Amino acid sequence: MRVTFTPIHRGDKEVSGTIAVLQDVTEQERLEQSRREFVANVSHELRTPLTTIKSYAEALDDGAMDERELGARFVGVIRNETERMIRLVTDLLHLSRLDSNQSTLRRQQTNVPEMLEEVADRFSFQLRKKAIRAGVRVEDEIQSIWLDRDQIDQVLDNLVSNAIKYTLDGGRIEIAARRVDGGFIAISVKDTGIGIPKKDLSRIFDRFYRVDKARSRNMGGTGLGLSIAREIVKAHGGSISLDSELNEGTTVTVVLPALQAGGESA
Numbered sequence: 001m002r003v004t005f006t007p008i009h010r011g012d013k014e015v016s017g018t019i020a021v022l023q024d025v026t027e028q029e030r031l032e033q034s035r036r037e038f039v040a041n042v043s044h045e046l047r048t049p050l051t052t053i054k055s056y057a058e059a060l061d062d063g064a065m066d067e068r069e070l071g072a073r074f075v076g077v078i079r080n081e082t083e084r085m086i087r088l089v090t091d092l093l094h095l096s097r098l099d100s101n102q103s104t105l106r107r108q109q110t111n112v113p114e115m116l117e118e119v120a121d122r123f124s125f126q127l128r129k130k131a132i133r134a135g136v137r138v139e140d141e142i143q144s145i146w147l148d149r150d151q152i153d154q155v156l157d158n159l160v161s162n163a164i165k166y167t168l169d170g171g172r173i174e175i176a177a178r179r180v181d182g183g184f185i186a187i188s189v190k191d192t193g194i195g196i197p198k199k200d201l202s203r204i205f206d207r208f209y210r211v212d213k214a215r216s217r218n219m220g221g222t223g224l225g226l227s228i229a230r231e232i233v234k235a236h237g238g239s240i241s242l243d244s245e246l247n248e249g250t251t252v253t254v255v256l257p258a259l260q261a262g263g264e265s266a
């Protein structure tokens with residue numbers, strides 16, 4: 001709280017009173033603090049791959065290039081790190097567009113069962129590679145709703161890709177949709193993965209927050225997937241939540257208004 005006192009003068013000298021202005025600066029400070037943290041995080045996240053790229057390029061220059069196998073491995077590392085940086089910058093641009101409300105929603109009538117089957121299909125290769133069984137379950141009455149297909153696809157891709165990343169080989173993932181009271185539908189992605197400790201749950205949607213930084217990085221994560229998902233869902237007038245039990249699994253639920261073309265609730 002900032003307090004400023006300003007005297008009120010009557011005539012030239014006489015002070016007839018004081019105006020006290022109480023200003024709540026805690027919110028302002030909180031915003032400033034989170035902005036500083038964000039910039040520090042971005043710099044760190046970009047610096048890490050750049051340092052790796054630099055040292056591998058130097059090693060190639062110093063002779064690793066002459067050894068065919070070693071050279072190829074180092075070039076592979078450089079390529080991976082570059083791809084991760086591209087993903088990071090793409091995610092940052094996306095977030096910044098969402099933040100400044102520049103990304104207007106292009107809603108279209110979307111068949112929900114089809115949309116969920118297609119997400120599972122997009123990941124069939126990765127699912128097979130980890131021997132993870134995936135199922136799609138949609139309540140009978142759910143058909144089409146009015147949403148931005150590209151953006152919601154991005155949300156679902158982030159959630160399913162997390163479910164695969166953080167589930168051990170042989171696990172199970174279920175993508176489901178059901179109606180919720182008040183004209184909403186809930187889409188959930190449930191896995192039997194490693195779960196999230198209780199102490200991390202409150203910060204899990206924060207930008208760059210990861211339970212295990214090293215694991216996330218190894219998996220190619222940027223730490224922005226859930227934050228992007230939350231912004232997209234918010235723009236749709238919906239909400240997103242996460243339940244998790246350590247070593248048992250995680251369920252992320254997206255609740256969206258079941259709008260029909262023209263803005264009517266289904």
Ligand code: ADP
Nearest residue numbers: 162163166210211216221222223224225226250
């Ligand atoms: P990342 O790119 O690191 O996956 P996200 O924003 O998508 O970033 O997720 C943030 C963190 O939340 C992850 O690093 C991971 O620790 C945790 N997380 C997200 N989804 C899951 C899940 N399905 N199971 C376990 N942990 C998860």
